[in-house]
Amino acid sequence: MPISHITIGSPAEASHPDTLKAGFSEFVSTLIFVFAGEGSGMAYSKLTYGAPTTPTGLVAAALSHGFALFTAVAISANASGGHVNPAVTFAAFIGGSISLLNAIVYWIGQLAGSVVACLLLRYATGGMETAAFGLSTNVSVANALVLEIVMTFGLVYTVFATAVDPKKGNIGMLAPMAIAWIVAANILVGGAFDGASMNPAVCFGPAVVSGVWDHHWVYWAGPFLGATIAGLIYDNIFMSEPEQLPVTDY
Template identity: 70%
Template sequence: MPITSIAVGTPAEAVHRETLKAALAEFISTLIFVFAGEGSGMAFNKLTDDGSTTPAGLVAASLAHGFALFVAVSVSANISGGHVNPAVTFGAFLGGNISMLRGILYWIAQCLGSVAACLLLKFATGGLETSAFSLSAGVSSWNAVVLEIVMTFGLVYTVYATAVDPKKGNLGVIAPIAIGFIVGANILAGGAFDGASMNPAVSFGPAVVSWTWTHHWVYWAGPLIGAAIAALVYDGVFIGQTTHEQLPTADF
């Protein structure tokens, strides 16, 4: 089981130069992703008078997030692994692909990157609101949790299949494209119900800047549960102990 591969890490690893560089890469890539994704919704609202809630706005959000995530993963993949998402980091941790201490640094960097992106958007747009994620009418908190679990399962399963699995071969640019595609597709599927976060950091930044915390727990619980299920299924069933290759830790 993947649980046997879990590593806590050492204080030396947490302050290692390469770890800090990786955390910085996560901060920058998350900032890029959230700035483009959140900014697209703000721009569509400005151009169409709250048009982000229309079908066209949903398609625009899907494209913006898919393209931005493709870039964000690509630019940080060789430095930090291109997580850009606390749920992906959590899934990687459960599979033994990242230590707990390194993962905590990633989480901090990702959340700070999201907050920084939202603050920059608010300043650059003359104080326009960076809207926090919210539930649509008729959608309960538990409905949204299930949505987030299923969508994040698909995302993290895709990450494992295209980027983590040692049998993946030379997929090259396919991994960032596939990850961007699944996020864009999930936004089309779930965006009208709960915003389709799949990423606690993406929800955290707007919540902090707008100071709106209603149902915010949904956007942590759902993605983390979905990521855990995907990691345990893929690592336990399709990778297994005989083929699992933990990331090198010799430098630490």
């Protein structure tokens, strides 16, 4: 992924109506995703009277996040590319698919969508807590960082393979479906250890509304590192043009 791919962009580009529409699309999609994902956890907590996470709760979280992400990606794909995740946007920026200033518009939309979703949830549930992400017992910061790196690597690699690669062909709804499935599967893996964020926006809203910021940086560093590694590998191995060997006439 050559450094020449990276562009800063211009203020005029970032304020263009199409860019603002894309940012608003990311706001709406992230709001829908976080409202359903975080809300399902709150509903489960209410039904089980605040009992600790159980296998049933983990499966419910995986399903709700998978269904919601499929929808969120599908409805914003045409307007913004369906990132719904600051880490995905960062990988797109590193790969040259989006300029830095445009990425900032996306990030603002994604983070704002998450915060608004959590505020709506707190109001609609009569003041229930929007629980912030945190590490489980005996899970260290290093453990959680590796989990977030690997899980986000799988997510962003899937995004590049199904939605970014120009050779993917016309795969229609397969892209959002594959993206939703890998997130749901990763929640089954990491949910019991660190909540399985893979998405800084998902943990940002609950942290803002709850005021709990313990180990919050892990949920930014891990996804951004995993996204960068996935983007570098996929772009340089599968999307780069092979060099033509010189032809010699004998």
